[in-house]
Amino acid sequence: MSEADAAARAERLRKEIEHHSYLYFVQDAPEISDAAFDSLMRELRELEAAFPGLVDPASPTQRVGGFVGDQFAPVTHSHRMYSLDNAMDLGELDVWIDRLKAAFGAMVPVVCELKIDGSSLALTYADGLLVQAATRGDGTTGEDVTANIRTIKDVPLRLRDEAAAAPAAGPVSVEVRGEAYMPKQSFEALNAAARAEDRAPFANPRNAAAGSLRQKDPAVTAGRDLSTFIYAIADEATLAVSGQWELLAWLRSAGFHVNPDVARCETAEEVHSFCEQALAKRDELPYEIDGVVVKVDSFASQASMGHTARAPRWAIAYKFPPEEKTTRLLDITVQVGRTGACTPVAELDPVVVAGSTVARATLHNLDEVRRKDLRIGDTVIVRKAGDVIPEVLGPVLRLRPDGAASWQMPRDCPSCSSPIVREEGEVAFRCVSIDCPAQSLERLMHWASRGALDIEGMGEEIVGRLIKAGHLRDVADYYLLDEGVLASLDMGRVNVKGEPIRLGETMAKKLVAAIEASKGRPFARVLFGLGIRHVGKTMAEQIAAHCPSIELLEQRALTCPVLVFLDRYSVDELEQKTRDWLGTTSRDPLLVSSPLRPAFEPWTEIEGVSVAIVKSIRAFFRASDNRAVIGRLRSAGLTLEAGPEAAEGRDMRLAGLTFVLTGSLVQSGMTRTEAGEALKARGAKVSGSVSAKTSYVVAGEAAGSKYDKAVSLGVPVLSEADFLAILETGQAPSR
Ligand code: AMP
Secondary structure, eight states, rough: HHHHHHHHHHHHHHHHHHHHIIIIITOOOOOSSSHHHHHHHHHHHHHHHGGGGGOOTGGGGGGGGOOSSSSSSSEEEEOOOOOOOOSSSHHHHHHHHHHHHHHSSSSEEEEEEEEEEEEEEEEEEEEEEEEEEEEEETTTEEEEEEEHHHHTTTTBBBBEEEEEEEESSSSEEEEEEEEOOHHHHHHHHHHHHHHHHOOHHHHHHHHHHHHHTTTTTTTHHTOOOOEEEEEEOGGGGGOOOOBHHHHHHHHHHTOOOOSOOOEESSSHHHHHHHHHHHHHHGGSSSOEEEEEEEEESSSHHHHHHHSSSSBBBTTTEEOOOOOOEEEEEEEEEEETTOOOEEEEEEEEEEEEEETEEEEOOOOOOHHHHHHHHHTTTEEEEOOOOOTTTOOOEEEEEGGGOTTOOOOOOOOOTTOOOBEEEEETTOSSSOOOOOOOOHHHHHHHHHSSSSSTTTOOOOOOOHHHHHHHHTOOOSSSEEEEEEEHHHOOOOEEEEEESSSSEEHHHHHHHHHHOOOOHHHSSOOHHHHHHHHHHHHHHHHHHHHHHHBBBBBHHHHHHHHHHHHHHHHHHHHHHHHHHHHHHOOOOTTTTTTSTTTGGGGTTGGGEEEEOOOOHHHHHHHHHHHHHHHHHHHHHHTTOOOOOOOOTTTSSSOOTTTTOOEEEBBOTTOOOOHHHHHHHHHTTTTTTEEEEOOOTEEEEEEOOOOOOHHHHHHHHHHOOEEEEHHHHHHHHOOOOOO
């Protein structure tokens, strides 16, 4: 990048950052997340570091964030309210720990606390009574929000007598500090109400907390369900406590709400493990946290380290990997799925988000691209939370390059060049060619995938080569492959001698065995593998349970008594007509309460089945090609009916029990999905949330709020060892 380009980009970034700072601090209404804001700030900081000529004292990089409004009386803090230095990963945390070791000659005890994502608060008590509450403001001057804070139920208006002992008998005068926050659930409820009344929702719980604290009318604050966690004191000399750990105990005894998730650690490993556990339970906590604060325990040691201009040297905030970043949208390509649906895909300048590199993200459909107004060349915000699939949230409009044009769906399929069409009433564009190689590849891969027929080793490259060589056209062709064909398959590459590389005998043997094994997969998996539109894994299981053979399914689909409706009307039209003709308000699945419902017997038995699904199953069996494939699958020996394992013979020893899993199963190393599958395979139900109906909660390491809920509801909690024993014996302990 030239210096001139860098200067132009830096100028645009500064304007953008200033705009967002204003929205954040003054309006309490940010448009973008903190992580996206940080990402822009980081880009500016990197530019200024690479081109020192660009450094400008007025740049937002030179300022400590903060704002003092004029709505409330100013409060000059008796002791400055500092910010915290950040460690962006465990490596940076170790650098800070090394600094501690260097300063003290060895590791000193530290206290680890969750970093509550709320709004900082200073509470002053005179002779045991709350006299003033202030926001952090710019660190030196805050705002007087006493009247509002008095409405928060967990803020003691009078300190408890038990706390009066330190340092001398009698009521204490003390200034404590902490965080006001809004629980996630209250935040959701507040925003739902705002939307219902057409008011702008808050961007996140922190802004909701800050906004609620800065209300003119304390009655509004009172209605906002705020809570606090208190963790600090302005002047250590006020009390006879010698360190942070003791202070937390004192705060508890004085009646403050102190976060229970704290640890006193003596080694770097203990600190790491606290951070990892905090990250693991983050989503399950009822309030937002954005990291862990590590503080030197002893106040004397803290004093010897002192402060920089903005933060104490004796503490560090380990920040969780950001779940949002900004990056460039390099291109939008089109991916053709197994039903021909053409999905736009964002090709991104690779960026690390929440610990993994994101280079591509689905944009779902053209409407979505339009709605988000994404254009090639845009700086976009990318989000990836935990294990969730990455998502492009939208462009940063002010950074859009001049002349960026809105994106069009190509006219032709990128794989087979046939025209792409959009059927009436559909969101998706489709390549309608039956010979489209991209579609065949997806269909064949789907058949071999883990949730379907699970042909181990049958990956994209091999399937692609088999299609190219003419050995695979439909899923029944898998069962004609033999070792000879597979072993000699040309992999399209050459070895050092210039000879073509072939798949080889070892791999061929393995694949033949895997193909053979797939014949034993249950009927539901075959149904899912066929890739009938709208028939996902769960629906396939439902269908197999109620309609135990492919013949029966075919017969029911082709002779459905309401054929005339299905052939003549789209689902929307049928909905509308049902309402017009019959005066019902029903909405599909299968026109829930309409008098037309009996006409859909016996489909009505299947939970969640809709007219669209019946229509699509019908369309599948009406195509003679599909019936031919099923005939060939039958000859090959695949399971086309629900065998005894789906009925009497099946392991149902845990039937009737509902399990909820929380925390990580470190002993067995199973993921929660695997553990859930293992329970379901024994007839149990697995649910995502704890209720009075839950039979057991399995709590792994770092179990979160589900554990607390189980305890409060009296639901028995099992350890991982109990859980493994249940899998082994198929027997749950008596409740
Ligand atoms: P920052 O907002 O990045 O400047 O981080 C510093 C802020 O983290 C402090 O001003 C506190 O409001 C907040 N914070 C949240 N939890 C804690 C905690 N347990 N200890 C210290 N500060 C905390």
